[in-house]
Amino acid sequence: MRALLELYGIVGAEREGLLQLAREARQPGWWHSFRDVLPDPYAAYIGFESAAASVQNFEPLVIPGLLQTEEYARATFHGGPxxxxxxxxxxxxxxxxxxxxxxKQPQRPRLWAVIDEAAIRRVVGSPKIMREQLYRLMEAADEGRTTIQVVPFHAGAHAGTTGPFVILGFSEPxxxxxxxxETLAGEIYLEAPEDVTLYTVAFDRLVAAALHPDESLALIGEAAKDLSE
Known part of the structure; x- marks a missing residue:
């Protein structure tokens, strides 16, 4: 690396910055220490997610992983397939x-989560666990750079009826x-422009079918209140 920088005449702060990037590139991500429980495709997803500038996630049945409490996550793993x-x-x-x-990072990604009402009504773990999970959603929406919308039951059939998906966007052109x-048979990654466009349009249609963010939070609060009664 140093030889290449000298060859191209790159000096000063730019040279030091590139050298630092090279050092960081050699360091494995934190997820490498979990190789015993993480399949390679999912480990690759975590790597993509950690570098993303935006995350658009649709979930029809469960709360998005980035917004799950530990107790809720534990219950989904215990009851999972x-x-x-x-x-x-x-x-x-x-x-x-x-x-x-x-x-929690200064340069955190922009998270936009669209959730079917079924995900906030399904009691996972226990009423207490589910209530705390719904409160966590409401807190996350107040933290900034996070948008949460709920597709209500009365919306009927919608663009997400085929299942959950995530669109990861990156700042570099x-x-x-x-x-x-994610499927039981394995993870699928789509990068072809026509495939990404297909899912982007589907996500846009889900946003249009969902309640306004303020109305969504009101519905989440109502669901949490129902669990308190």
Whole structure:
């Protein structure tokens, strides 16, 4: 690297900055220490997510992972489709909690989560766990750079009836947006412009079908209140 910088005559602060980037590139991400419980495709997703400038997530049945409380995440892993022992569940909960650290960074991504009403009405774990999860959603919406919208039941059929998906956007023009779809058979990544456009249009239509963010928070608060009664 140093030889190349000398060859191209790059000196001063620019040279030091590029050298620092090269040093950081050699350091594995935090998720590498969880290789025992993370399949390679999902580890790749965490890498994409940590570098994203924007995250657009649609979830029809559960709360988006970046906004889950630990107790809610633990309940989803216990009740999920994979048979996991206690240690595997706890390791996955730790991964999910650590992922959420990107929302606390100064240069955090812009998160836009669209959730079907089923996800806020389904009691996961217990009424107490679900109530705390709904409060967490309301707190997240007040933190800035996070938009939460709910597609109400009365919206009927909508553009997300085929299932959940995430669109990751990047600040560098050379880095194309990526669509991530998780399935039981494995993870799917879509980068072809026509595929990304298809999901972007679907997300836009979901936003149009969803309640306004303020109305969405009111509905979430109403659901939390129902669990208190």
């Amino acid at each position: 994979r048979e996991l022992d206690r240690d595997d569940v706890e390791r996955r909960v730790q991964v999910r909690s650590t992922r959420q650290g990107i929302l 050379a880095d194309p947006n990526v669509v991530y779809i």
